Amino acid sequence: MSAKKDCSPATGLIHHPYRPPEGFASPAVPVCKASTVFFPSVAALRSQHWLDKQAYTYGLHGTPTTFTLEERLATLEGAKHVLLAPSGLSALTNVNMALLSSGDAVLLPDNVYNPSKEFARHELARWGISHKVYDAMQPESLLQALGPDVKLVWLEAPGSVTMEFPDLPALVRTVREAAPQAVIALDNTWGAGLAFDAFELGVDLTIHALTKYPSGGGDLLMGSIACRDQALYQRLAMTHSRLGLGVGANDAEAVLRALPTLPLRYASQDASARRIAEWAAGQRPLIRRVLHPALPGSPGHEHWASVCRAAAGLMTLEFDPAVEPARVDAFIEGLALFRIGWSWGGPVSLAVPYQASTRLRQLGSPYAGTLVRLSIGLEGTDDLIADLALGLQRLQAA
Incomplete structure (x- = not known):
């Protein structure tokens, strides 16, 4: 259907009478953009x-x-x-x-x-x-x-x-x-x-x-x-x-x-994080504690187990207080697969340091060392463990 010829090109382009047929269906939800919405009356x-x-x-x-x-x-x-x-x-x-x-x-x-x-x-x-x-x-x-x-x-x-x-x-x-x-x-x-x-x-x-x-x-x-x-x-x-x-x-x-x-990605990152958390729990004395709700011994694990069927791909490593914050920063910067950045839940693994004793708590902090939050992405779990292991080796030798 073509526009009428008795109007200007600008009017014809804006008020073109063609309407696509209804009934189109595909896996994608149509993208509808609007500030103004037309009303029929x-x-x-x-x-x-x-x-x-x-x-x-x-x-x-x-x-x-x-x-x-x-x-x-x-x-x-x-x-x-x-x-x-x-x-x-x-x-x-x-x-x-x-x-x-x-x-x-x-x-x-x-x-x-x-x-x-x-x-x-x-x-x-x-x-x-x-x-x-x-x-x-x-x-x-x-x-x-x-x-x-x-x-x-x-x-x-x-x-x-x-x-x-x-x-x-x-x-x-x-x-x-x-x-x-x-x-x-x-x-x-x-x-x-x-x-x-x-x-x-x-x-x-x-x-x-x-x-x-x-x-x-x-x-x-x-x-x-x-x-x-x-x-x-x-x-x-x-x-x-x-x-x-x-x-x-x-x-x-x-x-x-x-x-x-979402369920597939969440399950994959959950499984990968649990494996990494279990591995990291054995990396004493540099890592004092691994904070991950699905890990036995982590604060509130029993509460997690009573209501949850899964866990996100997040964990926090509490480093021994003897490891100075500058050395922890160097550990993070030396990782090859973990990038430094806020947020989590994406395909790329992330690492961010925190000083829990000074920043996170008003009622007093039970954490003495530097904390490193890890967001586990979609990389191979063995590759991530190898990256962390090499980083800890360098930290131990420093």
Whole structure:
């Protein structure tokens, strides 16, 4: 069908009458890009709403591509509602801003993702919202921090960097009994919707840094918020809308393409990490301890075993305090396959050092030596072990 000849070329190109036939199907989800969304009538313009994903109103509120990703993530996490955010940290921020007001308090585990603490210390404090930290490995520590002003409690499993796995059912019970007014939120990035069933444990919502395992490529940023309760979803969604949070259609497409292989990649990186953790546990005296929830003896291993069926490809090596930080840095820089960089869950293995005694804890750190977090990628496990072994040999000889 050709355009009419009685209009200018510009008008003909913009208002061309051709529409492709319906019925096209392929494995890929179509990439739908929009800021403006057309309505068939003024009545539709006035009446259509996006919250239930039954209509389109504006690009920020959803397209077929983003709605499809949200629904697939809801299935993955065992939720009913999902919102997409530009990053995992923006998902955390959305939750805090939706659920907290001046005079409220939020509780954070002491081993929480550090940017979450920084947001509480700075932005939340400036808005009159206080925060307290608790020891996630001691439910009584959580109980002592709870009060009528606590409206939001964050859980993280395992702890960021130090990898302690808490007794999640006990923490949830503690909140429900002592502070029923509080919403319980879990950072489920490590679990990725595969390691354990977060909502079956009783949490109210989860956030997920899709940057990690769902993306799988280390090449995009995205986050999600998932919940089951309709009223909670509406509070989160309206704040999300007012903040103007959105994700790019091509990034949503990339996550959709990666999702079918997520269980395969997660299982592969899990298996590889367990082998490396077991090997590293025998590398004393340089390595004092290996922190990996699936490794017997790692803090909270028994809690991991009681609720989990898998583990992410993350571990942390605690070096002997006698090994100076500069020597640990040199060890990392000498590795051939492990690259130096933030994030995890991608195909390339990563190594990053931390000084746990000075950076990670407010309640006192049980870690004395330098910590090195390893994100295990998709390289051959034997190759990664050989790389680490050679690095330790050089460290021993230095």
